[in-house]
Amino acid sequence: MNILQKSGHQFQQLSREETAILHAIAETVIPASHQYDLPSAGDAPIFSDILATSTKSRSELHTALSVLDDVAYQVAGTGFAALTVTSRLPVGETFRKNHPQQAMVLETLIVQCYYRDDRVMRSLGMEARAPFPKGFVVEQGDWSLLDPVRKRNAFYRPAP
Amino acid sequence: MTDEPIDVLIIGAGASGAAIAWSLVETRMRIVCLEQGGNMNPLDYPSAGRDWEARTSSDFSISPNARNLPSDYPVNDNDSPIKVANFNAVGGSTILYAGQFPRFHPSDFRVRSLDDVADDWPIDFATLEPFYAQNDHMMGVAGLAGDPANPPRPSIDMPPLPLGKAGQAVAKGFNSLGWHWWPSDCAIATRPFDGRERCVNLGTCVSGCAQGAKASTDITYWPHARRRGVELRTHCRVREITVDDQGMASGVIYFDSNGREQALKAHVIVLACNGIGTPRILLNSKSTTFPDGLANSSGLVGKNLMFHPYAAVQGVFDEELDGYRGPHKGIQSQEFYETDPSRGFVRGYTFEYSRGLGPVGTAVTGLSRNRIRWGEDHHDSYRKLFSRITSLVALCEDLPEEHNRVTLDPDLTDSNGIPAPKISYTFSDNSLKMLEHAVARGTEVLKAAGATDTFSISPIDFSGWHLMGTARMGTDPARSVVNEWGRSHDVKNLFIVDGSIFVTSAGVNPTSTIQALSLYIADQMKQRLANLFD
């Protein structure tokens, strides 16, 4: 039994324990990068966004966190949040392999918030804004590529 | 509320309901459309906010079960490997559609004669051709005449969508193999059209076009139809069609925006609720005269459900492509469209290319395909994919099989207590062979285009966006639900105009054909007004 089941969890708000697991997994999936001068997904504004967004899929999230914590107990004998940073990765691998759906719930939540952070978008060469109203530019491309196809005879099948 | 019957009652304000409402308005009949959803406000679309990608899995999900909005009804699709995708609002599923707008080929109407499978349609390509053209002008289509894979056309209203870097790469791949490709017909304005702005490459077509460039019917047909007098009542959900002693449809019972049960009488009823919503209403309309549901003496209401099985092949390139910029669609290939017995399956498929992915979409795809890793490697592995993925999706023709069907779920209901639809569907061997062929050929194209890595998803589960066949058209009342001009064989004042009436699915996106059929049926009704019920 993991810490969430022990605390008789009510499946509403995220508990302190759950928040700690979520923070730990966010830092594990996307750690900070010196090379790209990027924060981790556990960085304060990004993690606040993750917590705020998590209200939309609470029941799936409770389950995913609980399953992850179970895997941590099975593989490493302790809860996920208590693990050292390096020992979280092998636990994560087992979790992804055996529980891909729950892993996807956590990964999606984390990347949804990480990749809309201003700093992250700018680092990718994007403007930190919504697509509308300004939109984007897409080049026309080389339409002469169509020349060989234009030379082809009609090949749709005649119908009786 | 007056008891005086209205002339024409249309149920559903999506692609087909909008088209028939507009076409019939010139008759000066009193036309009312009941729609369970509301009017959309483009400024509420995800693309106007920073959380635009996240909202595609919540209130703008393509799945009605995930959205679960008051306008949605649940669909039990547990017994189907393809999950249903739709949208319920004025504009219907065109609010979310990608706007790929091809026509059927002439051979698609003669499947039995040519390939000895399924059935021929009771109408042919030539019958629909003028209505395809009329519909293209109303919706506004961008494309290029001269495609050797399709019958010739004089011209197309707007120039094609840009090739972009991704389209160019894929086009080179097709060229190096000597295979066909062509700019897709797309219902997206590439220049101002009928009061609509041109596309500014938001890249969010399947979560609503805030720019108003994509032709959803709330901004194409509906403004014209309403201005000319069609009454559109929103947040009105029809439970059942009622019948009189003569076995004619007499009206409907529906729930209004306050959840109150209402009755509305009509001389003519038109169903336009799509391939799932329409059989659901018919099956819910049981009476002593029609104990198995309305218009169901053939027993075929709900049967022969066709989706289009889809496969996707994604290619990763070293150079930067279009990424999050630009409409999803742009070019297509019909190299493998017509039957070639040497391939081991009958009929065929269209390759559509799917331009690129947003930053979140890239991460989700990369993680699920094990191309992006957790931990320190995350950033480098992410950057190898960001703006460097483009895809080909294969849309495979699905053939009708009676065991693929819509029934009523014995337990599940919507928020008004109306029984919800249940889907039972399995892939045919023919479809599985076609999907396999498509993945192999799609991989070849992307490799020839320069992809350094490819991966595929086949079949795609959330691809039940084309809903067809569940109230098929035909001349024989024992083998079809409506006749060759859309009128029920059993109930002479009941018409169906959505994808339910398809006899076969062809290997292309259906909406231009659904709307052409709707306009054709409207035209038939106008020509027969004096003896419509004979």
Ligand SMILES: Cc1cc2nc3c(=O)[nH]c(=O)nc-3n(C[C@H](O)[C@H](O)[C@H](O)COP(=O)(O)OP(=O)(O)OC[C@H]3O[C@@H](n4cnc5c(N)ncnc54)[C@H](O)[C@@H]3O)c2cc1C
């Ligand atoms: C994500 C996505 C992408 C797509 N992309 C493409 C594409 O690129 N090209 C293409 O050709 N097609 C595409 N499609 C499919 C296209 O949207 C449909 O083919 C088309 O909208 C079907 O038209 P319709 O009139 O049959 O039904 P719909 O447009 O679905 O309209 C049916 C309407 O009926 C209403 N309704 C249902 N039941 C009731 C009831 N009981 N009472 C009152 N109202 C009711 C619904 O609320 C809805 O508004 C896509 C669809 C989706 C979801």
Ligand code: SF4
């Ligand atoms: S890409 Fe064009 S059509 Fe698609 S949402 Fe943006 S503006 Fe609309």
